[in-house]
Amino acid sequence: MKPTIFTALSAGFCAMFLSACQPDPANLARERAKERGAQIVADCVATQCETLDLDGTMLEDFSVITGMSHVKILMVSDTNLTDLAQVAHLSQLTELHIARTDISDLSALEYFESLEVLHVSSMRYVTDYTPVYAMRGLRELAVDVVTEDGIGYLQDMPGLQRLNLFNGSIPDLAPLARHxxxxxxxxxxxxxxxxxxLLDIPxxxxxxxxxxILDDETLEKLEEQGVELDLYAVIVC
Known part of the structure; x- marks a missing residue:
């Protein structure tokens, strides 16, 4: 039996219909990320966990974690958190990771008075890092470099032990000397x-x-001082 115009049209219509019924991959990924996030929160509540690691997941509403007074470490990098105020009630936090989120306002950092570790890098919507610069009690900081600001604020963080500077251009390294x-x-x-x-950090x-970036003489002097060097290779394609 030869196919008719009617059967050809019917087949085309069915194909279009079936295609329309297929789930959108992006939406499916978001729903799965939300499911993972909700499960992690539920598990943390059940076990009264101190570390809530939501990195790479999503939540329908971050206010669900505001009453979790047992949490000391909150990791929400690569999530859909857009407003830091949503988690500002967790003032007991000692460690906070919010890297690569769409947060634009960091002023709520003032509520985290016990914070010792802060990861706030690759924040494409943040233009004012002043709240970060005002945090005097940090032991570890991962932060974007704002060329206009420089890194002079590090002199007001004498207890800082681990520092990771991302992006931008550092105009002057002098604030690191004798840290x-x-x-x-x-x-x-x-x-x-x-x-x-870099040779004067005791x-x-x-x-x-x-x-x-560093010349051979500087590298040699650093090694003589006992500094372990981790040199990143640059790959040119």
Whole structure:
């Protein structure tokens, strides 16, 4: 039996209908991320966990975690959190990860008075990092570099031990010289021509930096000082 115009049209219509019924991959991924997030929250409530790791998931509403007074470490990097105020009630936090979120206002950081670890890097909508600069009690910080601001604020963080600087250009490394607490430094940002301050960090134990940035003499001196070097390779395609 030869196919008729009617059967051809019917087949085409059915194909279009079936295609329309297929779930959108992006929506499906979001729903699964929300399911994972909800389950993690439920498990944390059940076990009264101290670390709530939601990295890479989503929540329908982040206000569901505001009453979790047992949580000390909150990890919400790569999530759909857009308003830091939604979790500001968790003032007991000692560690907060909000990297690569669409948060634009960091002013709610003032409520986290016990914070010792803060990851706030690759924040494409943040234009004012002043609330970060005002945090004096941090032991670990991962933050974007704002060229206009520089890194002078680090002098007001004497207890800082681990620092990761991302993006942007650092105009002057002098604030790092003679920093009393810094032991672990990683730089994923453009450096100034003068990098001599890296040789004057008294307790530096480990330095991560792109391999092409530092000259051989500086690298040799750092090694003589006992600094462990982690040199990032640059791949040109």
């Amino acid at each position: 009393p607490g810094l032991t672990d430094l990683s730089i994923n940002a453009h450096l100034p021509e003068d990098t001599s301050a 307790n530096l134990q480990k330095l991560g930096v792109e391999s092409y």
